[in-house]
Amino acid sequence: MNFPKYFTIWQKLGMHSLRLTAWLVLVFLMLPILVIIPLSFNAEPYFTFTQGMLALDPDAYSLKWYEEIINDDKWILAIKNSFYIGLCATVLATVLGTLAAIGLSNPVMPLQRMIMAMLLSPMIVPLIITAAGMYFFYTQLGLAGTYLGVIIAHAALGTPFVIITVNAALSGFDYSLMRASLGLGATPIQTFFKVIMPLIRPGVISGALFAFVTSFDEVVVILFMAGPEQRTIPRQMFSGLREQINPTILAVAVLLVVISALMLMTIEYLRARGERIRSGEI
Amino acid sequence: MSQIELTADQMVNTAGAGQVAPAQSSDQTILTAAEAAQARKNERRRKTVACLFVTPLLLFVLIAFIAPIGTMLYRSVYHPTVSQLIPDTLQSLSGWDDSTGIRPEDAVLNIFSLELQRLAKERKAGKLAEEINRARPGSSSLIKSTARKLKKIDRNELATGGADQLLALKPQWQEVELWRVIKRSGAPFTDKFYLTALDLSRDKAGDIVPRDTRIYLQLYWKSLKIALLITVLTAIIGFPLSYYLANAPAKTANTLMVFVLLPFWTSLLVRTTSWIALLQTNGVVNSFLQWTHIITEPIEMLYTQFSTVIAMTHILLPFMILPLYSVMKGIDPSYFRAALSLGAKPIPAFIRIYMPMTLPGISAGALLVFIISIGYYITPALVGGTDGQMISNIIAFHMQSSNNWELAAALGSLLLGLIMLLYWVYDRTVGVSNIKLG
Numbered sequence: 001m002n003f004p005k006y007f008t009i010w011q012k013l014g015m016h017s018l019r020l021t022a023w024l025v026l027v028f029l030m031l032p033i034l035v036i037i038p039l040s041f042n043a044e045p046y047f048t049f050t051q052g053m054l055a056l057d058p059d060a061y062s063l064k065w066y067e068e069i070i071n072d073d074k075w076i077l078a079i080k081n082s083f084y085i086g087l088c089a090t091v092l093a094t095v096l097g098t099l100a101a102i103g104l105s106n107p108v109m110p111l112q113r114m115i116m117a118m119l120l121s122p123m124i125v126p127l128i129i130t131a132a133g134m135y136f137f138y139t140q141l142g143l144a145g146t147y148l149g150v151i152i153a154h155a156a157l158g159t160p161f162v163i164i165t166v167n168a169a170l171s172g173f174d175y176s177l178m179r180a181s182l183g184l185g186a187t188p189i190q191t192f193f194k195v196i197m198p199l200i201r202p203g204v205i206s207g208a209l210f211a212f213v214t215s216f217d218e219v220v221v222i223l224f225m226a227g228p229e230q231r232t233i234p235r236q237m238f239s240g241l242r243e244q245i246n247p248t249i250l251a252v253a254v255l256l257v258v259i260s261a262l263m264l265m266t267i268e269y270l271r272a273r274g275e276r277i278r279s280g281e282i
Numbered sequence: 283m284s285q286i287e288l289t290a291d292q293m294v295n296t297a298g299a300g301q302v303a304p305a306q307s308s309d310q311t312i313l314t315a316a317e318a319a320q321a322r323k324n325e326r327r328r329k330t331v332a333c334l335f336v337t338p339l340l341l342f343v344l345i346a347f348i349a350p351i352g353t354m355l356y357r358s359v360y361h362p363t364v365s366q367l368i369p370d371t372l373q374s375l376s377g378w379d380d381s382t383g384i385r386p387e388d389a390v391l392n393i394f395s396l397e398l399q400r401l402a403k404e405r406k407a408g409k410l411a412e413e414i415n416r417a418r419p420g421s422s423s424l425i426k427s428t429a430r431k432l433k434k435i436d437r438n439e440l441a442t443g444g445a446d447q448l449l450a451l452k453p454q455w456q457e458v459e460l461w462r463v464i465k466r467s468g469a470p471f472t473d474k475f476y477l478t479a480l481d482l483s484r485d486k487a488g489d490i491v492p493r494d495t496r497i498y499l500q501l502y503w504k505s506l507k508i509a510l511l512i513t514v515l516t517a518i519i520g521f522p523l524s525y526y527l528a529n530a531p532a533k534t535a536n537t538l539m540v541f542v543l544l545p546f547w548t549s550l551l552v553r554t555t556s557w558i559a560l561l562q563t564n565g566v567v568n569s570f571l572q573w574t575h576i577i578t579e580p581i582e583m584l585y586t587q588f589s590t591v592i593a594m595t596h597i598l599l600p601f602m603i604l605p606l607y608s609v610m611k612g613i614d615p616s617y618f619r620a621a622l623s624l625g626a627k628p629i630p631a632f633i634r635i636y637m638p639m640t641l642p643g644i645s646a647g648a649l650l651v652f653i654i655s656i657g658y659y660i661t662p663a664l665v666g667g668t669d670g671q672m673i674s675n676i677i678a679f680h681m682q683s684s685n686n687w688e689l690a691a692a693l694g695s696l697l698l699g700l701i702m703l704l705y706w707v708y709d710r711t712v713g714v715s716n717i718k719l720g
Contacts, residue, residue, distance in 0.1 A: 011628060022526035025519055025599075026541045032556035032596060033548055035566055039559055047559040048569055096339040103335025108328045117709055119339060122347050124705045126657020128674040129351065129694045132681055136357060136691075137350035156346040159339060217549045220659055224681065234551045241555060241664050250559065253552040260547040264540070267547075 033257055040065055040250035047245060065251035075252070077229075078236040085147065085232060086215040089154035093211040096155070097162025098204050102196065104163070105170040116163075123160035127220035130157070135224040145227030153221050158211030165210060169203025172278040202274035206267050213263060351698070358691035362470040367410045368397045372468035380462040381487070388445035391455065395432060395444030402429035416686070417474070418463040424454050459486065475692035498676070498693065505672040508591060509655040513648050515595045516602035520647065521640075524603050528610035539607075546600035554664050557593040558584060561665070585667025593661050598654060602647035609643025642712075649708045653701055673697055 007015075043062040044050050052060025069075045103109055104116060122130065134153050135144060143149030173196075181191040197204075219234035226235065233252060240249045313321065365372055371394040378386040401407040407429035415422035431451050432440070440447060448455040466474075466484070477483055481496045523542075527535045545553065560566045561583040568580040583589055613636070621631040659674035666675070673693065680690035 014628070018522055018526055021522040022538075025523040026538060028519070028596065029545050029599060030541050032553060032560060033545055036552070036556050036559055039566075046564065047562060048564050048566055096342055099335045100339035103332045106328070106332040106335075108325065109332040109336065110329065115336060115340065117705075118348070119343055121705070122343065124653060124701060125351065126659070126674060126697060126701060128657060128659040128677050129354070129698050130347070132677060132687075132690055132694050133350035133352075133354035134347075135681070136687065137353045140353075152346050156343060159343065163339075213547065217551070219551060234549065237551045237555065238660070238664070241551075241558065245558070249555055253549075253555045256549045256552050257544075260549065260552075261544060264543055264547045268543075 036250050036253050037257070040247060040254045042247050042250075045246050047247065047250070065247045068248045069251055069255075072248070074231070074236060075233075075248070078231050078233045081230055082216055082232040082234075085150055085154060085230070086212050088147075088151045089158055089215040090208050090212040092151065092155035093158035094162050094204060094208040097159040097207060097211070098166050098200075100159075101163045101166035101170060105167055105173070106175075119163055120160045122157050127157075127218070131221045131224040134221060138225055144225050145230070147230060150222065150226050150230050153225060154215035154218060155211075157218060157221070158214045161210035161214060162204070162207035165203045165207035166200055167203075169200040169274060169278075173199060199277060202270040202277065206270045206274075209263055209267055209270075213260075216259075354691045355695050355698075357688055358475050358695050359471055359473065361472050361475070361688050364410065364413050364464075364467040365470045367401060367406060367413075368394065368464075368468070371397050372465070375461070375465045375468070378461070378465070380458070380465055383458055385456055385458050386461055391445035391448055392441060392443070395440045395448050396437065398425070398429050399432040399435070399437070399440060402433045413467055414463060417467050418460065421460065421463070424452055424460075428452050428455075462486070475688045476696075478689055479692040479696055498673075501671075501673050501676055502696070505656055505674075508587070508594075508670075508672060509652050511591055512594050512598060512655045513602075513652045515591070516599050516651050517644055517648060519595070520599055520602035520606055521644075524606040524610050524643075527603075527607050528613075529615070542600050542603050545596070546604075550597060550660060553597050554593060554661050557589065557596070557665055561589050561592075584665060585670070587666070587670040590662045590666040590670030590672075593665050594655055594658060597661060598651045601650045601654065605646040605650070606640065606643040609640055609646075613639045646708075646712045649704060649712070653704050653708070656704075657697060657701060 038053065038061075039047065039049065041061040041063065042050065042053065043060050043064070050060055100119060104112060104119075109115075130153075138144045138149045138153070141149075143152070177195055177199075178191055181195045182188065186194065216232075217234060219232070219238050222230065222232055222235045223238065226232070233256070237249055237252060240246070371390065374390045374393050375386060378390065398407065398410075401410055407426060411422040411425040411429075414425060428448065428451050432447070435447055454460060474484070477490065479498050481493045481499045482490050483493050485491045527538055527542075530538070558565075562568075563580050563582060563584070565584070567583065568577075571577045572580065617639070618631060618636050621635045622628060626635070656672075657674055658672060659678060662670050662672045662675055663678070666672070674697070677690045677693050677697070680686045680693065
């Protein structure tokens, strides 16, 4: 670190200790995630480092927990379910959320603030309450224990994120472009897909990613509402952690970390792109 | 870089941001009546179009989300089970004054014996027993065994002499208290679940009195304490990192931000799993501490309140860092420098000049962390043991294990009320429409 010349020794010391603290916090944030990566290659069925692992003995490491995932029908079903439910919920949430965000960003919209607070409420209400309420209600409709029920529930949880991201993308939107397009003879549908959509696309995609992660991560609603057929990865992990802990869960966790890293990269790319669109570079 | 971006001036401007100001034309052109009508028509059309865009989601959220929560709230006060099981008895009991200390007339008991016999034949007596037992422990076996014996007695005999039969089978049917409980359990709308959720009950005279054992209030109190502790911890831990990131060169800050965002994006179950691997008896932390000879015997850290707090602090830390970071980035460093050059000591200058400017970020982060942590379920359920359970866990328990859905609904409604209050405060101070992601 380069300090200005007028800094006293105490100020320099203060800056150094700040840097040290900041790094310690970063270690606290990252270490729990990093520590499971080597543990998932453990040859022994433990959640801890064995002597062999510390000595870097190749025999102490193995891929057997990853093989176990592939060979276990339950995990394969859970993986399929997670993607199927996640994708369906994402499509539903993204379409409805994008339309609503466009309507809400229009200044003529009545009761804007109240509707916004209501549409964002699924994000704030604790999942256990949502899950309990949905369980009562969806059972009466015969939707509990069905894919449709779980997809609707997850879509409802994902929409607030779509509204927020699309709303942000629309914050710099120039409505005269829309009027120009309509004035030049384009139909409303053409205007939507050819004029509005390309400009807000980064917001829509990052909203969709948020909606997907919300569903992909969600376990409380699944716990209450889903039947054994709709078990997802988090649900399978939850019962694994409660019943018999073995490193297969760690292997799954590492795969999930990889997926999150990919999503983070996509989001960051989209965010940078969205900023450039807003500033008029593209 | 931040997921949740709240700038200081946004916070100031929210007061009137939600209201839509009517378009004011600066030039005083006078419109003809036809033009004005046309303008109104256009305005109406634009409004209709905007509403059409919002309606599908509004309907969807109403049906898929608001209605379920609404039915849950309704369920916490509406409980018709007993009134559906023994409608005739309750009808005849309505004329009985339960404060006299005399048991209902024989006619009422006759009707009840008939209904109990019918329930026994339909195998529903257990349901009634369970309901009455909740209000008066010990009644379950009385009702069940009476029902069993009533099955063998002739219907006509019960219609006229059911009261004698009941009393002959079990003398407890003489008790006024029992009938009082049956009468009260029969009311379809009830506040008893809320009373239970608040550790209250009704005494014989019907007055509300505190219960001897306080379970739920204590649990609410504990959940509030844990949530507050987590909020304070995330603020203390998050502040130096946010400050460092906000004042580091852009390139360093962007790189280091990945280390904040990756945990944020990582599945909550993954992070909980990591903490189990770290904290368990033979886990990484204990092995490390033993290896360095700091301790000789492993410490029991998992399945305690400590593990709940540390895991949740880790999980919720990004929710504090992100708003704090974006507020700090918007703070002009020259104020602090000015204070220094005017002769202020660094620490008082930091506390009196810089810290107040970070308040919007801290309050946004703190409210967010507090709201999320108060209703947390998964992490306490997995790492909390008995001592680290929060209010959500007892709601889940009543949903899944004890099957007392109405009590679960009442407990949930109280929690929901608390969260809605905080959400309202958040909307007033920060503005929900100012939450930005990505």
